Amino acid sequence: DGGITQSPKYLFRKEGQNVTLSCEQNLNHDAMYWYRQDPGQGLRLIYYSQIVNDFQKGDIAEGYSVSREKKESFPLTVTSAQKNPTAFYLCASRDRVNIQYFGAGTRLSVL
Amino acid sequence: QKEVEQDPGPLSVPEGAIVSLNCTYSNSAFQYFMWYRQYSRKGPELLMYTYSSGNKEDGRFTAQVDKSSKYISLFIRDSQPSDSATYLCAMSTNYNQGGKLIFGQGTELSVKP
Numbered sequence: 001d002g003g004i005t006q007s008p009k010y011l012f013r014k015e016g017q018n019v020t021l022s023c024e025q026n027l028n029h030d031a032m033y034w035y036r037q038d039p040g041q042g043l044r045l046i047y048y049s050q051i052v053n054d055f056q057k058g059d060i061a062e063g064y065s066v067s068r069e070k071k072e073s074f075p076l077t078v079t080s081a082q083k084n085p086t087a088f089y090l091c092a093s094r095d096r097v098n099i100q101y102f103g104a105g106t107r108l109s110v111l
Numbered sequence: 112q113k114e115v116e117q118d119p120g121p122l123s124v125p126e127g128a129i130v131s132l133n134c135t136y137s138n139s140a141f142q143y144f145m146w147y148r149q150y151s152r153k154g155p156e157l158l159m160y161t162y163s164s165g166n167k168e169d170g171r172f173t174a175q176v177d178k179s180s181k182y183i184s185l186f187i188r189d190s191q192p193s194d195s196a197t198y199l200c201a202m203s204t205n206y207n208q209g210g211k212l213i214f215g216q217g218t219e220l221s222v223k224p
Contacts, residue, residue, distance in 0.1 A: 042214035
């Protein structure tokens with residue numbers, strides 16, 4: 001089955017800790033995206049990557065970092081500098097007609 | 112002013128009703144228009160996709176884009192309890208400009224049996 005796989009489904013972060021959210025796709029898409037969703041709000045773009053070894057900041061990149069070493073993988077690290085990390089994190093990839101397909105999400109909470 | 116405005120609801124309708132969901136936008140460069148459906152605690156799934164202006168129909172769902180008014184709509188006919196979800200409009204400019212989607216804040220819909 002082709003799609004986007006995010007793991008883990010739930011994640012807890014302690015004070016001062018960095019945590020990494022995984023995103024893998026087998027759709028052979030070049031572009032991948034990370035969004036943050038807070039209750040009652042739409043999706044806000046954190047980072048995106050249009051090609052391997054290249055990525056750009058979105059609207060709310062502060063406190064986050066990414067890497068894109070493989071086409072299939074686009075992990076997101078939530079660093080200790082992100083003071084309000086509790087949210088639902090969504091990863092997506094984009095096809096050739098500009099449609100984005102989403103994973104099931106990771107819910108991050110602070111202990 | 113946000114680039115994309117969407118009434119957050121919540122919207123509650125009886126089963127069988129016609130539902131109208133709407134978004135307005137300010138950027139005239141938007142060319143790609145989408146509606147996503149998101150069930151609670153799940154990722155959004157694409158419902159409808161329109162390039163440029165016009166109408167598109169798929170079963171009980173109809174998407175309309177009016178670029179002159181900067182207004183898009185999603186109509187759901189014969190609504191079912193299984194349609195209860197949050198509906199997100201999304202739009203983007205040229206594919207070559209990163210394909211970034213700008214989302215509305217979502218409308219929460221509840222269809223009562």
